Amino acid sequence: MKKILLSVFAAFICIALFSKVSTAEVTMTFFINDYKPKIALTNQNEYSGKKMMLDSIIIEASGYSPIVYTYQSDDGKITYNMGSRLSSHLWYYLRKSFESVGLTVKEPATGVNIPQVTITILSFSDSEAKFTVNLILNGNDLFEKEYLVKTNPLPPYYYMSDIELRAYGQFDAMASAFLNDPGFKKAFLTKKK
Secondary structure (H helix, E strand, O other), X not given: OHHHHHHHHHHHHHHHHHOOEOOOOEEEEOOHHXXXXXXXXXXXXXXXXXXXXXXXXXXXXXXXXXXXXXXEOOOOOEXXXXXXXXXXXXXXXXXXXXXXXXXXXXOOOOOOOOOEEEEEEEEEOOOEEEEEEEEEEOOEEEEEEEEEEEOOOOOOOEOHHHHHHHHHHHHHHHHHHHHOOHHHHHHHHOOOO
């Protein structure tokens, strides 16, 4: 009897882990330790050893309050549970992506000669993120630009791991969008007097 129960339990676990999702509503929970940034730079070493102050993430997206902890897919079938406020969630994931390319990320403070990056989220969903990046040094605006990052749609049938990889890929795409931008690189990497 014990063997039968163990076999049934093992089969249930396999089905839960490897079954595809299509029409059911699911919740995907983020864990910072699961995120392994994959930032592709045109020059992998250009940011190595540089310092950046990552200011708080400003949320100006309609439909998001400062205390929102979840967001929905466009079709409402997937709930993304961040475990923290959207602004905090994005700050930690983007920080991890910046550190993966060799940047030393400082928390907001009054620092001299350390470029400060402010990111303002204009719209955000699992299919796209629209945001502005503002680069400031010693109170002077060096660069500002709006970006739109779109993610590939999920296939009609997908695994939970597909949802997770797509969500983490969105953070990679957001960081890559401006780290690879020639205007941002010029403003960030040029020595200031």
